[in-house]
Amino acid sequence: MKFIDLFSGLGGFHVGLSKHGHQCVFSCELDESLRELYKINHDIVPHDDIRTVKEDEIPEHDILCAGFPCQPFSLAGKKKGAKCPDSGKLIDHVLRIVQYHQPKYIFLENVPNVITIEDGAFWDYLKNSFESLNYRLEYKIISPTDIGIPQNRKRVFIVGKRNDLVKAFEWPKLKNAKKNDFQKLLNDNFEHKKLEPQKVQLLEKWQELLDVLNLEEITGVSIVAPEFGADYPLDFSNLTLEEIKKYKGAYGKELKNCKNWDEVLSFMPSYTKKNFRVASWITKSIIYSRGLYKENTKACEEWKIGFHFTNNSWQILEWRGLRNNPNIFNHLVQFRASGIRILKSNIAPSLIAMTPTQIPVIPSQNRYVSTQEAAKLQYLHKLKALPNDRKAAFKALGNAVNAKIVELISYNLV
Ligand SMILES: C[S@@+](CC[C@H](N)C(=O)[O-])C[C@H]1O[C@@H](n2cnc3c(N)ncnc32)[C@H](O)[C@@H]1O
Known part of the structure; x- marks a missing residue:
């Protein structure tokens, strides 16, 4: 299938979906250095600001992925939610793209707080808005630890299926995942910073x-x-x-x-x-x-x-x-x-x-x-390039969606 990667960052959605042979036809990312990396890693030049993307400039696609900025929804981000003019409302740009293109699936990721913030008001807004566009949304909270990757990182994964698709969407079975010890993932030959x-x-x-x-x-x-x-x-x-x-x-x-x-x-x-x-x-x-x-x-x-x-x-x-x-x-x-x-x-x-x-x-x-060890925690260790600066690399990895969880969920996007 063809997919688009909105707020693409390092491309966690891209890595996960590519594992099934799906093809990325468009992405957008505000941060210039992340756009350059996306070109190196995925051979696509992302558009910059989603607010300036015209719907008809985006190619047809079957899956729309969006890891919309989570800061206004994270506990640390003061819980501004959709009221936050800069970021909360960015989801409206996703909605206008969906309205125009009507892809089969919507695939979103964010901090779990989006479900509960403002007593569920933002989630209701999301669900109702997509419903009015002919989609049914479901969500599941998943951490890499649920699939055997040793990072505690609960995130909400939201899948929307267009109502005319007959086959029901199923979440992957997560029980009995093999547990991997973080210590086994460490490699002190990787470049690392000494503790002060x-x-x-x-x-x-x-x-x-x-x-x-x-x-x-x-x-x-x-x-x-x-x-x-x-x-x-x-x-x-x-x-x-x-x-x-x-x-x-x-x-x-x-x-x-x-x-x-x-x-x-x-x-x-x-x-x-x-x-x-x-x-x-x-x-x-x-x-x-x-x-x-x-x-x-x-x-x-x-x-x-x-x-x-x-x-x-x-x-x-x-x-x-x-x-x-x-x-x-x-x-x-x-x-x-x-x-x-x-x-x-x-x-x-x-x-x-x-x-x-x-x-x-x-x-x-x-x-x-090290950044390489952190990349493994996000299943992004096979990327050709990460930001050179260590702090920027951790920031980008901390923003990214875990690519292995994306891969597992997208088995059932058929
Ligand atoms: C939570 S991160 C998503 C990361 C991505 N899913 C990944 O796997 O790396 C949100 C991204 O949205 C980008 N962003 C913020 N505002 C944007 C805008 N107006 N248009 C496009 N991208 C934007 C940020 O730079 C950030 O990289």
Whole structure:
């Protein structure tokens, strides 16, 4: 069949559909460098802005693919949805192309949030708009982990079938996919970036703590270092200056000599400063960390003497790893705004486009995941070219649709 690839990026749809011999007849992509790569990888020069594409310039096609920009729908993108004038409304350009060409199938991908955003209003809009154009939409949330690729990345795949097609569309069966370990996909011969020495020291310092605590199991969500020695009330918004002075702030700093609230706040942990109380997302971890401190006061006091890192997010160790294996170096690490996140080593976290700061780290090798390894997680490793710049490559891969999921779904587009 013939297909078109709208918002084509690196061409995840292209790679997946080509596996069945389908032929791409048109694509469009706003980003110039991605257009150049598309030419190298897929031998098609994409049109630029979808808003300037005339329907009759697009060749006839059977499948319309569109990974419309997800930023307005992702949790991080402030949930603006279709109200977002720049991106949310881009789907209307897909609708006008569908109205003109009436392809057999529509194939969309986005973050799962598109289904629930604004109480389902955007999804209703999508479904009803396509229905009025004679299509029935179905969706399924699929992660690469469901098909044996070790990346946690839930995305919604939406397939629309033209109403006159007789054969029912079926989603691929995903159960019993062979599990592949991310560690087996690593190859330190690929070009990679070393972890900065300061971050190596940071991880070693945190491991020193885990070693002295000698925990059989990490039962809390996060270990929050500023709570070692602190005893301020979790909500101090109603206290007077005299009352708060009886307590100890971050790392057990005495507040008794503070002359005003500005001074008090300078001794308090960052997560209390906005509302004069502990933010709810971290409350349980604070209680857990104070408990650890109480039971291991001497060890925690000794450890904190050598902990000189001032970056707020480096003072929190978010444990999403194996509970009974408190060794950072047996895990993956992500430096996030909320803390240093420790993840199980067998599955990579979702590649994301919004920020290059969260590229996963392999601490046992003191390095970041390489672009080639990331490309494997998206099943785009056979592309001839990726962006040369590492950050741009991760951004493009984080934007892309997983080509293997596309391939599996499109078995049933017949
Ligand atoms: C979620 S990504 C889709 C990625 C693609 N499916 C892939 O496999 O790489 C959305 C893409 O839409 C592009 N885009 C944003 N606004 C656009 C517009 N007005 N016209 C065409 N492309 C646009 C972005 O540059 C981005 O590459």
